Amino acid sequence: MIGFLRKVGRSIFFKLVLVFIATAIVMAMAVGGIVRHVADDRSYRGLIGKNMAQYSMFLIDEIGNPPKYEIAQKLTDEFRVAIRITSPGMNWSSTPPPPRRIPAEFTHINGFPNVKGARDRGRIFIEVDQADANYSFVFGRIGNQNGPFDGGIVLLIVLVVGVVLTLSYLTVRWLFKPLEWLTGGMQNMGRGDLDTTIPIRKYDELGELAAAFNDMSRKIRDQIKAKQQLLLDVSHELRSPLTRTKLAAEFIPDDKIKLQITADLDEMEWMTNQILESERLASERGGLILEDIDLSKLVADLVAIYEGSTPGVEMTVSESVRALLDPERVRALLRNLIDNALKYSGAQERPVKVGLHAGPDRVLITVEDYGEGIPEEDLPLIFEPFYRVDKSRHRGTGGYGLGLSLCRKIMQAHGGSIDVESRTGEGTRFLLRFPMQR
Ligand code: ADP
DSSP: OHHHHHHHHHOHHHHHHHHHHHHHHHHHHHHHHHHHHHHTOHHHHHHHHHHHHHHHHHHHHHHTTTTOHHHHHHHHHHHOEEEEEEETTEEEEOSSOOOSOOOSOOEEETTEEEEEEEEETTEEEEEEEOSSOEEEEEESSOTTOOGGGSHHHHHHHHHHHHHHHHHHHHHHHHHTHHHHHHHHHHHHHHTTOTTOOOOOOOOSHHHHHHHHHHHHHHHHHHHHHHHHHHHHHHHHHHHHHHHHHHHHHTTOSOHHHHHHHHHHHHHHHHHHHHHHHHHHHHSGGGGOOOEEEEHHHHHHHHHHHTTTOSSOEEEOOOOOOEEEEOHHHHHHHHHHHHHHHHHTSOTTSOOEEEEEEEOSSEEEEEEEEOSSOOOGGGGGGTTSTTOOSSOSOOGGGOOOSOHHHHHHHHHHHTTOEEEEEEETTTEEEEEEEEEOOO
16 A cells, blocks of 8 residues: 555656646636635625615515515525515515524615615525515525535536546646656666667657657667677687687697697687677577477486585485476586586585476576675676676686676577576575476
8 A cells, every 4th residue: 555655656647637636726716716806896796785685676576565475485486585574463484485594794785775785605685674574585595405516516526527637647648658668668678678669659858758768779789789799700700710729739849838728729719609609599599409308307417417526516306397498508507507606615615506496387497505695786797798796817716707698698598587696605596497388
């Protein structure tokens, strides 16, 4: 409930509708005040008094002398005026009768010495003293009529206000639709979908904003693609000279130098291969070779390879799960994660745990270690190519920050996802979610 109220409180639509309502109330009050001011104007009030006195005299004439009560009742029925006639020995009231509440202050009306009048709650009271009878007239709401505020009217007002508010809310929503698209587009871009474009269906300021966003996202996309292309081209072009140099290195007579150079060349070759492999995975259909495999066996076989490593690797759950996957790629991915987990765990730490859980529509593999962990600020970046927490690059602590970026590419190619949870000093858990493909 509080969450909902907070959301409503932040909603720009809601605020605009509030502004509408506030404007409408202020306008209504201002107009009402002006009308009342004009009606209360003294000369205007006097004029109303005179008119009503004149009208009352006309009614008395109609009723006749002596008063004909049936004519008085007819006047009540026709003109909505309540009448009381008091004469010595006679006290007659119309149906409905004049209200019991009589205003305290009656004023004399200029030009009519025997007539006085008063106003109360939208009604006009006129008293006429004649020699043989007194007449009271009440104009306006009489009897059970609730006048302008009866139930039907109130309902109608509520309905009209409701319809107007709903329409204004819908209009504002429609006007601000591009904001929703913009938010969605930015979230998509944030998730890495650089091909996001926002529909431009309005040619106002928000339409211009959407067009500016599309322009910006296109430029960013072009720049990133150009950089990726450069990386790929360089990696591609490096392959032939690398092979040639490796071949030439075989002829170096000094074994020590030969070994050093060959190791360096192997590392360079590994790097270019990783880059080219991620490009293959990013291509259409991901370049995967899918097979229906026993995933639990694949994981168990892999874990067996690490026998004797420190602090060791164990498989926590062994349920039989079949899935349609590229076994080579999944093996490479898991090796990468397990290698990292071992690399960043101390020898005295608990062993690395590999878990496998099959759900109705997906398979979850976890790789968990109790090592040094990853600082919170690095977590969103570790899947980026060439990102390393420890910026100093040396053989002891490993590679070039390409492993996890490749892992993410492999998961994406499978239509799955990779997530990480980590606390420094406590350990790290990677969660791989594969969709169940049937
Ligand atoms: P690298 O080859 O440098 O290990 P990765 O892409 O595999 O590159 O990992 C990126 C960075 O993420 C690493 O430099 C390391 O700092 C951090 N990292 C990855 N896995 C772990 C882990 N299990 N524990 C702690 N840090 C990790």
